[in-house]
Amino acid sequence: MAYRPSHRKGHKTGSGEVRLQLTSMMDMFTIILVFLLKTYSTHGQLISPSQDLTLPSSRVQHPPEMGLDVTVSTDWILVNDQAVVRMADVAAQQGFLIPKLNETLARYASEAKKLEEQYGVRFSGKVTIQGDRNLPYRELIRVMYTCGQSNYPNMRLVVYKEEE
C-alpha cells in the first residue's frame, strides 16, 4: 500500500501554491553576465581564424585590423576564403613569386584602386596573413614576397595572443 501522509502529524497534502525558485538562476546569470562583460570587445571579430590551421602564438599586443585576408593552410592558399592555389603546387614551383596568388592579389589591388579613384575609399595595401604554425619559412617568405609584389606591402601576421 502506498504511503498516505498523516493529517494529524501535520503533513501538508493540500494543493498549496508552488512558486518557482529563481534565486539560484539569478546567481548563475549574474556570474555569466560578469564573465561576458569581461570578454566583451567593442569591435567584434574582425578576423575569423580558419578551421584547418593552428595559428602561432605570440606575446604581441597589437589588436587585429581589417585587411585583405590571405590564409595559408596546410593544403591550400586562400584569398578572402576562396581557394587560389594548392600548397603542393607551390612547393613544386621555383623562385619566390607564386604566380596564381600574384594574379589574384593584383586583381584585388586593381579593384581596390578603382574604388579609391571613384569613391575615395583609401587603398591601404593591408593584408592579413594567417599561416599554420608548422608552415616552413620557405613558403612563408614566398607568400610575403608575392604580397609585396602585388601592391600589398603592409602585412599583418595573425597570431594568438598569449596571456601573460
Place this chain on the structure above:
Amino acid sequence: MAYRPSKRAKHGFEWVDTNVTPMMNLMVVLIPLLLTSAEFVKLGVIELNLPPAAQGQTALDMQAMPVEETKKLDLTVTITDQGFFISSSLAVLSGDREGAPTIPLIEDEGSMIYDFDKLSERLLEIKQAAQGKFPDTDQIILLAEPDINYQTVVSTMDASRSIRVEGSLVPLFPEVALSAGVF
C-alpha cells in the same frame, strides 16, 4: 485620525518574494547580446611594413642615388636547426667553439628546443653596447633556414622585440624585418 492597526489582529511576519521577472527579462536580453560580441580567442597581429615594390628602377638610377655614408649596425639573427647565429656588420658572435651557433639549442624533457630567453639576454647586451653608436639600434633582421617553422619565427620575433626585466617590458629591437636569405 490616522489608522491604528488593531492589537487583537495577528501581525506576524509574511514572506514577500522579490519580483525578479523584470530582472530575468533584462538578463535574457543582455546575455545573448554579450555572447555575440564576446571575444573568446584573443587574436593579435604582428605588423610588418615593407617599402612598396620599387618600380622601374634601373641600375643607372641606383648608381645616381647617394651612397650611404653612415655605418650601420645591420643586426641579424639567423635561425638554423642548430640554434641562433647573431651577426652584425662588424662581426659574427661566435658560440663556445668555432662554427658553433651563438646560442645553441637546449635540451628540454628529451627534445631540443630553442633558447629564446638567452637570445633576448644577448640582444639586450648588444642593445646596451650599441645604443647611440649606430643609427639603427631599433632594427633587426631575421633570417631563417627554409625548413624552420612559422611558430619558431614568430617566437624569435617576440624574443627580439622586447625582454621582460624584473616584471617590466624593455624594448629591444622593435622593428623586425624578415629576410629571404639564400635558398
